[in-house]
Amino acid sequence: MSTNGRTPILQLTDVHTYYGAIHALKGISLEVYEGEIVTLLGANGAGKSTTLRSINGLNRPRQGSIRFEGRDITTVAAHQIVKRGIAQSPEGRRLFPRMTVVENLEMGAFQRNDRPGIREDMDRVFELFPRLQERRDQKAGTMSGGEQQMCAIGRALMARPKLLLLDEPSLGLAPIFVERIFEIIHQINEQGTSILLVEQNALMALDAAHRGYVLETGHIVLADDAKALKTNEQVRKTYLGET
Amino acid sequence: MAADASAPTLATRLRRPSAVGALGGLFVLALLAWLAVNAERTPADFLEVFLIGITTGCVYALVALGYTLVYGILELINFAHGDVFMLGGMFSITYATHFFGLHTGQGVLIIPIVFATLLLAMISCGLINAAIEFVAYRPLRGKPRLAPLITAIGMSFVIQDVGLIWKGPNYITAPDVFPRSKVFSIGGVDYTWNKLIVVVITIPVLLGLLYLVQRTRQGKAMRATAQDMDASAMMGINVNRTISFTFLIAGGLAGAAGLLYSLYVTTVRYDQGFQLGLIAFTAAVLGGVGNLPGAVLGAILIGLIQAFNEGLNWHAPGSDWTQSIVFSILILILVFRPEGLLGERTPEGG
Numbered sequence: 067m068s069t070n071g072r073t074p075i076l077q078l079t080d081v082h083t084y085y086g087a088i089h090a091l092k093g094i095s096l097e098v099y100e101g102e103i104v105t106l107l108g109a110n111g112a113g114k115s116t117t118l119r120s121i122n123g124l125n126r127p128r129q130g131s132i133r134f135e136g137r138d139i140t141t142v143a144a145h146q147i148v149k150r151g152i153a154q155s156p157e158g159r160r161l162f163p164r165m166t167v168v169e170n171l172e173m174g175a176f177q178r179n180d181r182p183g184i185r186e187d188m189d190r191v192f193e194l195f196p197r198l199q200e201r202r203d204q205k206a207g208t209m210s211g212g213e214q215q216m217c218a219i220g221r222a223l224m225a226r227p228k229l230l231l232l233d234e235p236s237l238g239l240a241p242i243f244v245e246r247i248f249e250i251i252h253q254i255n256e257q258g259t260s261i262l263l264v265e266q267n268a269l270m271a272l273d274a275a276h277r278g279y280v281l282e283t284g285h286i287v288l289a290d291d292a293k294a295l296k297t298n299e300q301v302r303k304t305y306l307g308e309t
Numbered sequence: 310m311a312a313d314a315s316a317p318t319l320a321t322r323l324r325r326p327s328a329v330g331a332l333g334g335l336f337v338l339a340l341l342a343w344l345a346v347n348a349e350r351t352p353a354d355f356l357e358v359f360l361i362g363i364t365t366g367c368v369y370a371l372v373a374l375g376y377t378l379v380y381g382i383l384e385l386i387n388f389a390h391g392d393v394f395m396l397g398g399m400f401s402i403t404y405a406t407h408f409f410g411l412h413t414g415q416g417v418l419i420i421p422i423v424f425a426t427l428l429l430a431m432i433s434c435g436l437i438n439a440a441i442e443f444v445a446y447r448p449l450r451g452k453p454r455l456a457p458l459i460t461a462i463g464m465s466f467v468i469q470d471v472g473l474i475w476k477g478p479n480y481i482t483a484p485d486v487f488p489r490s491k492v493f494s495i496g497g498v499d500y501t502w503n504k505l506i507v508v509v510i511t512i513p514v515l516l517g518l519l520y521l522v523q524r525t526r527q528g529k530a531m532r533a534t535a536q537d538m539d540a541s542a543m544m545g546i547n548v549n550r551t552i553s554f555t556f557l558i559a560g561g562l563a564g565a566a567g568l569l570y571s572l573y574v575t576t577v578r579y580d581q582g583f584q585l586g587l588i589a590f591t592a593a594v595l596g597g598v599g600n601l602p603g604a605v606l607g608a609i610l611i612g613l614i615q616a617f618n619e620g621l622n623w624h625a626p627g628s629d630w631t632q633s634i635v636f637s638i639l640i641l642i643l644v645f646r647p648e649g650l651l652g653e654r655t656p657e658g659g
């Protein structure tokens with residue numbers, strides 16, 4: 067692995083997370099290093115979204131720890147997480163449906179007050195997604211799935227995060243949109259943001275990522291370089307649709 | 310999600326058999342005809358009743374906004390809200406007479422007293438409403454809808470009992486300080502100071518609220534929280550604090566309504582919030598629950614309907630029928646136009 071000697075920007079250690087009595091994460095440990103794209107693969111219900119919800123404070127782990135930039139954030143309130151430098155495009159996009167595109171993007175920068183910086187980042191988002199600029203005054207709830215996904219990613223970028231969490235950004239999108247989204251993920255990463263990418267589209271995700279983890283019913287069953295995972299027999303069988 | 314919500318209503322509106330629409334149209338026409346005949350026969354009475362309706366409508370609007378704000382953010386019908394309004398009336402009378410020694414014949418001195426009382430009543434009711442949320446509704450967040458709803462009904466009884474214990478079972482009276490002399494006359498009808506005062510206090514409160522919700526950072530947080538709580542937390546919004554703030558504002562509006570009502574009507578009793586609350590709730594539903602301008606529109610309409618019903622001479626059903634009429638309206642809206650007159654279910658006022 068190419069990560070020797072560095073300290074991770076994000077580190078989960080033996081995280082257990084529950085929904086009531088349902089034990090959704092049964093001891094997850096993973097790292098994201100600065101500048102990396104790390105992908106989290108797994109079937110529906112494996113616990114990928116729950117992992118992200120544990121990181122962002124919406125579903126606090128009952129056991130284990132989460133560290134970000136060396137500091138423990140396991141019990142930090144959800145609304146404080148974004149200030150620490152973690153933003154996300156959540157599962158189902160979760161835009162504010164009755165706000166316009168611009169208003170949604172502004173919400174992404176809610177906890178910031180450097181107006182010039184916010185304007186700069188808005189321009190940057192419009193550069194990444196010219197489509198959003200065209201739709202800037204449209205209500206987010208009335209846009210197509212692909213446009214909403216762009217808006218959700220754009221909104222997360224408006225927080226100027228150090229770490230970006232993306233939950234199935236390609237879900238339900240037409241193939242051209244999927245390619246475009248992955249191009250943009252690559253671009254965002256090149257501009258210096260670390261990314262934890264949850265995907266069911268394993269092939270695309272492994273192409274984009276440096277490293278990957280495979281999740282099964284709340285356990286991590288595989289962890290390796292993306293290239294190695296792509297050639298891994300088990301991964302090919304289960305996630306890349308080979309027989 | 311807005312598209313999901315509005316698409317079916319639009320579709321049902323288009324699909325709905327036009328017989329019902331025609332019947333509704335006929336009913337509204339008959340109502341207008343009845344009003345026209347009354348206006349024709351006794352124009353002065355009509356005008357006077359109209360002005361009374363606007364005045365009560367203002368009080369209803371302040372209370373209706375509280376229902377709509379809370380519904381917009383939690384999708385909870387806060388049944389205790391009317392009772393917070395009642396407490397507002399009791400606070401107002403207590404502050405004005407016991408603290409500030411308000412009595413009739415004080416001249417312009419009543420102005421600072423009324424404003425100080427208004428402020429104190431708003432603060433008191435705001436804090437009580439926020440406390441109710443904290444104690445009774447917050448622990449039930451994420452539980453099935455029925456749980457907080459039943460709790461709200463329980464809170465309503467609790468507050469009524471507080472009023473009963475505090476002020477006893479009889480009407481308590483406020484000094485009759487709003488002058489009834491005329492400001493101006495139109496069509497032979499005097500527009501009196503007491504009505505004008507109610508409107509003059511209501512309007513800036515409403516404008517302040519609109520400004521708060523539409524233009525401030527806190528208002529932005531309220532709108533976002535109303536649309537998606539988890540996403541709001543991800544944006545860095547303290548959702549709990551935003552909900553507390555919403556209850557504080559709603560309670561403050563109820564406090565303002567309590568002051569106006571107690572000084573305009575001059576009597577308050579422990580069970581008064583229940584009936585007025587249901588009227589105001591109907592107003593909120595009529596305007597489109599969750600919609601701020603809708604709540605004001607609905608409240609003015611209900612105020613007018615009540616005044617016409619109770620005050621007109623020619624074939625008006627009379628005050629015995631007011632409750633029945635208000636609830637018939639509530640049922641008709643819920644059946645035929647659940648999204649209300651102004652449609653969209655938004656707290657930001659579309």
Ligand SMILES: Nc1ncnc2c1ncn2[C@@H]1O[C@H](COP(=O)(O)OP(=O)(O)O)[C@@H](O)[C@H]1O
Pocket residue numbers: 085088090108109110111112113114115116117
């Ligand atoms: N809100 C919830 N309530 C109860 N169980 C849930 C909830 N959300 C997810 N789960 C359960 O937690 C497990 C992990 O779900 P999730 O993290 O959403 O999986 P993935 O994102 O990998 O599809 C699943 O077994 C799922 O049924």
Ligand SMILES: [Mg+2]
Pocket residue numbers: 111114115116157
């Ligand atoms: Mg998921």
